[in-house]
Amino acid sequence: MGILLRSLVAAGLAVDAVVHWKYAPDMAYVPGGAIGGDTLFKVQAVVAAVVAVLICFVARRWTYAVAFLVAASALGALLLYYYVDVGEIWPFPEMHDPMWYWEKTASVVGEGIAAVAAVAGFLVAGRERSPEGERARS
Template sequence: MAAVSLVLRGVAAVGLAVDAYIHLKLAHQYSSVTSSTVSEGTLFRIEAAAATIAALLVVFWRHVAGDAFAWLTAAAGLAAILLYRYADPGTLGPLPDMYEPTWFADKVWALIGQAAAIAALTPLLARRRRPRSGNPASTG
């Protein structure tokens, strides 16, 4: 089971690293898309920072809170890619209008990285939530 956990953590970390790299690489291109509060470039930098922290937590901390943060970071990024690819919600509160109805290589790689992280972290989180056999709290 330890080997499976290491592989899953490696997949999650690589997926998050790809996500971070792509968002940081593209941030300057989206800095001109702004609301009155924040630019899309700034949001890309925030996503890159969150994904970097998440990858480090998955590899070095190995705690359910870090895994949950990493899962939520990847899920939020994936949701944003899909929402703004397939829907045009316009400006949402402080967020700029980020609608972009096209696919291109970097967007696909970010999506793959996020999806891989979610797929790898889900069993790690699910395993921790199940009571262990022989645990007095699980009988009853």
């Protein structure tokens, strides 16, 4: 079960990283904010990629928690900026994008799978390392 959950989290975050990296140059033209849209997208891509690699090698509760935060925050931002024109929120630029396209679908699916699998991994990793689990193996 652990390898499946790690694979799902890593794959979902990898999709997130690829989509954000691909669209980072297009976000350079987003107006407002102290931080450019391209910078936000590049940071998201790098963080998602690093956490995807990390979860492959270190399957602990804290890595699953970090993976959940990365995936869920990206998913939440995508949905928020699709449905609501919140405007510029300092230091973030105006990111409203009411268009839907294939890459956005891939990003939503990847982030959603990664978030759900990270929660499951968090619960499984906690159970495997709990004192009850240690006594049961003895």
